[in-house]
Amino acid sequence: MLPEPGTDRGAGALARFRAGFHQCLKARSDALFELADAMLCSSGPVVSLPGLSLSGVFARGHGALYDALAAGRIDTDRLREVLAAQPIRRLWGRIVLAVDATGWLRPDANCAPGRLYCHVTGHGRGQDQMVPGWTYSFVAALEPGATSWTQILDAQRIGQDDDPAETTATQLREVVEGLIAAGQHRSGDPAITIVTDSGYDLPRLAWQLRDLPVIVVGRLRSDRVLYGRPGAYPGQGRPPKHGRLFRMADPDTWGEAETTSGADTDRYGRLDARAWGNMHSRLTHRAAWIGHDGALPVIDGTLIRLETERLPHTGRPIPLWLWTSQQGLDPGLLDTIWSAWLRRFDIEHTFRFLKQTLGWTVPQVRDPESADRWTWLTVAAFTQLRLARSLAADLRLPWEAPAAPGRLTPARVRRDFPNLHQALPRLTSAPKPSKPGPGRPAGQGNRRKAPICDPGKKAKREKTMREREQRLTSAKG
Structure with missing residues (x-):
């Protein structure tokens, strides 16, 4: 069992961060929190977003998973304060x-x-x-x-x-x-x-x-x-x-x-x-300094x-x-x-660990706000691994060399995180019984197709003083 929060720096810091992180989740909080735990407790790299719903720490269905990313809400300002307060x-x-x-x-x-x-x-x-x-x-x-x-x-x-x-x-x-x-x-x-x-x-x-x-x-x-x-200064000219x-x-x-x-x-x-x-x-x-007033x-x-x-x-x-x-x-x-x-x-x-192991770029979401929520969940998961590295055991594979004390990599800490998770306090409530919605009627196509969005910059920045003067003149006229 983990010691009580505060008696050990590693265990206490991990428990306090999880409590602070849960308070930053304002909508669909339990589903978002368990989704971050599923990211940490899955065996092997994260390769499928709905596959995380099969993890034992995610007590809800895959519909709740997508609903959390689509309609959840994270207080990012408060989460930044929680991250800044870590050692x-x-x-x-x-x-x-x-x-x-x-x-x-x-x-x-x-x-x-x-x-x-x-x-x-x-x-x-x-x-x-x-x-x-x-x-x-x-x-x-x-x-x-x-x-x-x-x-x-x-x-x-x-x-x-x-x-x-x-x-x-x-x-x-x-x-x-x-x-x-x-x-x-x-x-x-x-x-x-x-x-x-x-x-x-x-x-x-x-x-x-x-x-x-x-x-x-x-x-x-x-x-x-x-x-x-x-x-x-020679005394002549500028x-x-x-x-x-x-x-x-x-x-x-x-x-x-x-x-x-x-x-x-x-x-x-x-x-x-x-x-x-x-x-x-x-x-x-020009360019970056075109809007600078004065010399x-x-x-x-x-x-x-x-x-x-x-x-x-x-x-x-x-x-x-x-x-x-x-x-x-x-x-x-x-x-x-x-x-x-x-x-x-x-x-x-x-970056490599976030993408290849935690699956930061795995979800094929369309809404950029959903991508932002998943990004913050990934950051919170990586922070928990950092706080747990003094607690994790070196569960190395037969062909891996032993790691020196205090030198576990993020991947090895994640390998033992399911064992640490069992001793952590449960912060989420039990899921309520529900049944899936009726969905789209059979034989009826999608009537609200998403528009095509072109990539690239939308705002144009003036590159010369002449372009800036023309824009200001047209705005006054």
Whole structure:
């Protein structure tokens, strides 16, 4: 039996989270809660949505399952507060958040609204594709060491009328403010580090979050051009905004690095880092900054070049370019920043587990709101696995190697979760007796066919000042 809540951190945290999660379910609460349990207690990966109704922990029929996804209601704001209140592991004394987007591919769902074109990486050069589907942005807290565990704090679907950069900035702001409100970050603590991949506009993200205690770190393409601070004002003409030119592809323009550090690693061999301070991108009144009033800001940061002796599976070194909004790096802080960015890849393991094991993209639902409910159920299920990993036994298969203490993977924790579930308090009520409805009369076709919904962006954003002036002129006229 599990100890009473509060006597053990793992068992108490798991029981408290389940109670808080159940309170966040406002309609069809019992069916939604048991659906999340069925996701955790099923043997093997989730490959069928109605198949979850056959699980022993789901006491209702498959009709109640679909009704819960279609008509259920989840208080997502309260659920975010519950997630933010969970214990968060830190990297070198600071919270590290990874933000990334992944697609729920629905190429054949012509009647499903809200689909965008999701980027799918193919095997081989030039094999990438754009497949219609729903795009979700996840924010997760990372953990130290080589691990496949993350702590998901938020998940939002990017709509056809949304600006992905604005949605990401708003999402990160809500997550950071939620962590501060939950007491996870206090005044005087190290700044929260946000790590991203190369698909994000780092200067714009740093500018939108400039009033929060955060550091933005992300990867840049190796063909980018940055600028340093201008020199002394000569006294004639307009004062310059940009200084020396820094071409990442041209070592002759780099100059002497302000900070350097190095370390010997088992995985990458010799790893050297060099940093140049006061580096910024040249902004223009186009695209993302077209609606900015007044002069465009100069967003200074630190440019980092990371060189490794070798890379796993390839053997050849490939340098990485990082940009961070943090200025004045000493060797210790420099190592902390690039080490935190390397942990960003843990969120890719989380995506794989959500899709391949918990069946996040398995349901063939048409309504995007139903997809949002299923997404939050998946997040709640993964959080329960994270809280149960100190309680689960290593039920390994005969051909699997034993796991070190405290090193169980999410899949192995899920394997023992049915045994843990038997000792947890029952929070749902017994199902009421019912019988299926009459359904559609025999021989009568569907008279309310769903409309065809085209994928892709709906809102058009001006790309030049002329387009913006024409729109404003037509609006006034």
